[in-house]
Amino acid sequence: MRQINHHEALSKHYQIIIVGSGFAGSILAKELSGKNYSVLVVEAGTGDALSFGQHLDYVDRYRTATIKIPNAPFPNCSNAPQPMETDVEPVPKGGVSAKGYFVQTGPYPFASTFTRRVGGTSLHWFGSCPRMVPDDFAMRSVYGVAVDWPIDYDFLQPFYEKAEREIGVSANVQDQQYLGIHFSPGYVYPMERIPQSYLDGWFSKGLANMRVDELGEPVMVRSIPQARNSIPNPRFDGGEGFTPKGAVGDPSIGQRCMGNSSCLPICPVQARYNSLKTLQHANVDLLTKTVVSKLDIDPDNGRIRGLECKVWRDDRSADFEAIYLKADTFILAANAIQNATLLLASGACKSSGQLGRNLMDHPAILSWGLAPEAIGAFRGPGLTSTLVNYRNGKFRRERAGFVLEIGNWGWNWPFNDPNDTTIRMIDEQHAFGRQLRDSLTDMVPRQVRIDMMTEQLPSDANRVEISPDWRDALGNFRPVLQYNVDDYSKQGMVFARDFGSKVFKHLGIADETTFDPSSYGYFDWKGNGYVWQGVGHIAGTHRMGTDRHNSVVDRWQRAWDHENLYVTGCGSMPTLGTSNPTITMAALCFATATRF
Amino acid sequence: MTEKPDYAICHAYTTLKSQDDLKFFVQLSCELTGFNEVDLYGTGQVLTYYQIITDYLDKKDAKLATLFSGLSSTLFSSQNETYLHKLINGHGQPAKVAASLIKLWYLGQWYNPDNANDTMIPSSQSYISGLVWTAIHAHPQGAKQQGFGAWSFPPLSEDQGQA
Numbered sequence: 001m002r003q004i005n006h007h008e009a010l011s012k013h014y015q016i017i018i019v020g021s022g023f024a025g026s027i028l029a030k031e032l033s034g035k036n037y038s039v040l041v042v043e044a045g046t047g048d049a050l051s052f053g054q055h056l057d058y059v060d061r062y063r064t065a066t067i068k069i070p071n072a073p074f075p076n077c078s079n080a081p082q083p084m085e086t087d088v089e090p091v092p093k094g095g096v097s098a099k100g101y102f103v104q105t106g107p108y109p110f111a112s113t114f115t116r117r118v119g120g121t122s123l124h125w126f127g128s129c130p131r132m133v134p135d136d137f138a139m140r141s142v143y144g145v146a147v148d149w150p151i152d153y154d155f156l157q158p159f160y161e162k163a164e165r166e167i168g169v170s171a172n173v174q175d176q177q178y179l180g181i182h183f184s185p186g187y188v189y190p191m192e193r194i195p196q197s198y199l200d201g202w203f204s205k206g207l208a209n210m211r212v213d214e215l216g217e218p219v220m221v222r223s224i225p226q227a228r229n230s231i232p233n234p235r236f237d238g239g240e241g242f243t244p245k246g247a248v249g250d251p252s253i254g255q256r257c258m259g260n261s262s263c264l265p266i267c268p269v270q271a272r273y274n275s276l277k278t279l280q281h282a283n284v285d286l287l288t289k290t291v292v293s294k295l296d297i298d299p300d301n302g303r304i305r306g307l308e309c310k311v312w313r314d315d316r317s318a319d320f321e322a323i324y325l326k327a328d329t330f331i332l333a334a335n336a337i338q339n340a341t342l343l344l345a346s347g348a349c350k351s352s353g354q355l356g357r358n359l360m361d362h363p364a365i366l367s368w369g370l371a372p373e374a375i376g377a378f379r380g381p382g383l384t385s386t387l388v389n390y391r392n393g394k395f396r397r398e399r400a401g402f403v404l405e406i407g408n409w410g411w412n413w414p415f416n417d418p419n420d421t422t423i424r425m426i427d428e429q430h431a432f433g434r435q436l437r438d439s440l441t442d443m444v445p446r447q448v449r450i451d452m453m454t455e456q457l458p459s460d461a462n463r464v465e466i467s468p469d470w471r472d473a474l475g476n477f478r479p480v481l482q483y484n485v486d487d488y489s490k491q492g493m494v495f496a497r498d499f500g501s502k503v504f505k506h507l508g509i510a511d512e513t514t515f516d517p518s519s520y521g522y523f524d525w526k527g528n529g530y531v532w533q534g535v536g537h538i539a540g541t542h543r544m545g546t547d548r549h550n551s552v553v554d555r556w557q558r559a560w561d562h563e564n565l566y567v568t569g570c571g572s573m574p575t576l577g578t579s580n581p582t583i584t585m586a587a588l589c590f591a592t593a594t595r596f
Numbered sequence: 597m598t599e600k601p602d603y604a605i606c607h608a609y610t611t612l613k614s615q616d617d618l619k620f621f622v623q624l625s626c627e628l629t630g631f632n633e634v635d636l637y638g639t640g641q642v643l644t645y646y647q648i649i650t651d652y653l654d655k656k657d658a659k660l661a662t663l664f665s666g667l668s669s670t671l672f673s674s675q676n677e678t679y680l681h682k683l684i685n686g687h688g689q690p691a692k693v694a695a696s697l698i699k700l701w702y703l704g705q706w707y708n709p710d711n712a713n714d715t716m717i718p719s720s721q722s723y724i725s726g727l728v729w730t731a732i733h734a735h736p737q738g739a740k741q742q743g744f745g746a747w748s749f750p751p752l753s754e755d756q757g758q759a
């Protein structure tokens with residue numbers, strides 16, 4: 001990878017231009033340059049793709065940030081703005097909330113964010129990499145809701161394997177064979193599973209005799225596949241083994257997860273994957289601080305002729321130079337919301353009427369409480385196991401499935417703990433000295449938090465739009481979002497919360513959960529209040545399908561309306577199931593690469 | 597937001613009123629945190645925090661030794677505990693200053709006693725040195741890594757953890 005300036009980019013002819021340097025962009029950059037295509041990656045944000053020093057600056061920003069939100073290490077920039085968790089607020093009825101980058105028109109705010117910098121959201125993602133279950137690809141045929149994918153699990157199977165290799169996933173196949181998830185004969189993940197936390201073991205033991213109500217089966221607490229480095233599996237790749245990828249700029253570190261307990265927002269040793277690990281080995285040019293504003297479409301044949309871009313220099317000024325970049329083929333990899341915004345701004349992909357629609361996330365409902373004994377909160381990766389029974393089942397005809405995540409960091413979510421608890425003890429209980437110290441020792445290691453990450457179905461009404469009234473500093477369109485959480489998901493969450501309470505009871509955990517009516521995600525269900533929260537899984541805005549009338553892209557993520565345009569990322573996913581979407585999206589990108 | 601001075605290069609020596617002042621600050625900090633002098637000096641933050649509190653009090657023409665003048669020089673005595681208990685449960689200036697000082701030591705984060713929204717973390721090191729991590733038998737998130745797989749072992753039991 002070579003980072004170049006726009007003069008050089010303009011002087012060359014590229015066969016392929018990729019927009020965005022996150023997961024999708026980096027994987028395609030590596031794959032396609034590997035097939036000897038000349039590739040330029042255009043990135044809106046700033047950053048030095050190979051600098052370890054810059055990474056250390058990010059770590060420093062995280063440590064000194066007074067609110068440790070996912071984007072804390074990565075400064076916002078007005079020329080390539082990004083949404084921030086701290087800007088999410090209830091949307092006033094009939095009004096908008098526009099204090100952040102998103103223009104939220106409600107009824108709920110869309111609560112998930114991304115990063116606009118070299119490396120994209122891979123800089124701060126968590127790293128959970130479960131595959132989807134086979135039924136997730138056929139929700140219409142199997143459960144009569146939502147839509148089917150144009151592909152099935154078996155189509156994606158070999159591409160999952162490629163994605164797991166590239167991203168470096170640690171898991172054991174035998175843990176993952178459930179609810180129909182299957183593997184090719186003899187397959188092993190690149191690295192052994194990440195050791196499960198003491199808390200996971202405590203859960204498994206405590207729940208050993210618990211049956212899952214309507215399913216009548218024992219609970220399944222399974223290690224979750226993770227994109228963090230573990231012990232390489234010598235049997236990988238037919239006995240070839242696997243070499244973990246260490247930190248970009250200093251590969252000697254990050255060869256193993258060392259238990260820094262800050263995977264999100266930043267792993268200080270980069271044992272958790274980020275897309276720069278892929279991009280650094282791609283034989284491509286990278287142009288940063290260049291925001292693609294519009295696709296230039298040939299009115300005769302729908303082909304994309306070029307990209308209108310704005311090159312900015314300095315975040316303190318909105319000055320830019322307008323440039324026009326040409327190539328034979330274009331690949332958008334700017335993430336679900338930015339892909340849709342850019343296509344809308346270009347008047348592209350109109351045939352299906354689906355562009356920008358079906359915006360999805362995984363609304364999550366939380367339960368937190370205190371275990372009867374110390375379970376070792378705040379140690380290790382944030383999530384090492386999930387309870388998976390409710391990822392699939394007949395109940396999905398009526399209500400959403402969910403996955404129950406067992407958090408290893410106490411009440412760090414939904415609070416800013418251990419800070420908030422400490423402050424409460426000092427300010428409210430006037431604790432000090434040995435008593436304060438002992439109270440913390442007694443309480444915080446007992447903190448437990450679970451969250452039930454719930455499926456959201458695609459809906460016409462949940463959508464990204466643009467409006468000439470809302471633009472950013474460079475004059476580019478800001479995403480205008482309409483978002484709701486429907487009864488299918490709410491019912492799923494109400495059930496999930498109830499199930500979570502049973503789990504707590506079974507384990508002797510004192511439930512301390514409260515749902516604050518002033519929270520952005522508050523809802524009432526049969527007289528009881530609940531709160532959902534966003535988890536960052538932005539999907540669905542340019543879904544794939546079987547023809548140009550029901551979808552924006554085909555199974556290879558090629559735009560139906562523009563033969564030399566691919567639109568890649570989680571936006572292509574017709575439904576989201578209950579799995580963190582990136583590994584599936586990465587698999588889709590490997591499928592795309594086979595078309596070249 | 598208060599502008600963040602460059603605490604990395606600590607100016608405390610130049611603002612240091614006297615060794616007695618510093619000694620008083622450390623003793624008060626021990627009483628307020630439940631950690632001993634070695635623990636506190638071990639964080640490397642004594643001078644930085646001394647400077648922060650002195651800067652704040654200077655603006656109010658106040659002195660730590662005056663605000664907490666009832667403190668006797670015997671460390672961790674029940675007399676000191678009773679005295680501080682009374683002060684901290686009151687509503688005066690000493691209660692507010694004490695609360696901010698405890699937070700500074702435990703979290704490595706300064707909260708202006710007059711306005712909790714005015715807050716800052718002086719440096720990476722002060723975040724890392726927060727006493728809360730020792731108290732909860734963990735390690736600062738994003739630093740002092742415990743090693744591959746450490747999280748799968750049982751946590752420290754209470755008596756093992758006592759200093």
Ligand SMILES: Cc1cc2nc3c(=O)[nH]c(=O)nc-3n(C[C@H](O)[C@H](O)[C@H](O)COP(=O)(O)OP(=O)(O)OC[C@H]3O[C@@H](n4cnc5c(N)ncnc54)[C@H](O)[C@@H]3O)c2cc1C
Nearest residue numbers: 020022023024044116120121126127128292536569580582
């Ligand atoms: C807090 C959080 C935790 C998450 N944890 C997980 C997890 O554990 N597992 C999981 O599977 N997923 C997780 N995700 C989701 C995951 O981060 C996304 O699915 C993934 O980043 C999408 O990849 P992408 O390449 O499509 O987009 P991104 O990674 O967002 O990259 C897009 C890139 O495009 C650039 N760009 C945008 N607009 C333009 C433009 N107009 N011109 C030029 N460049 C542009 C951006 O600057 C950015 O660099 C998490 C997300 C969040 C927010």
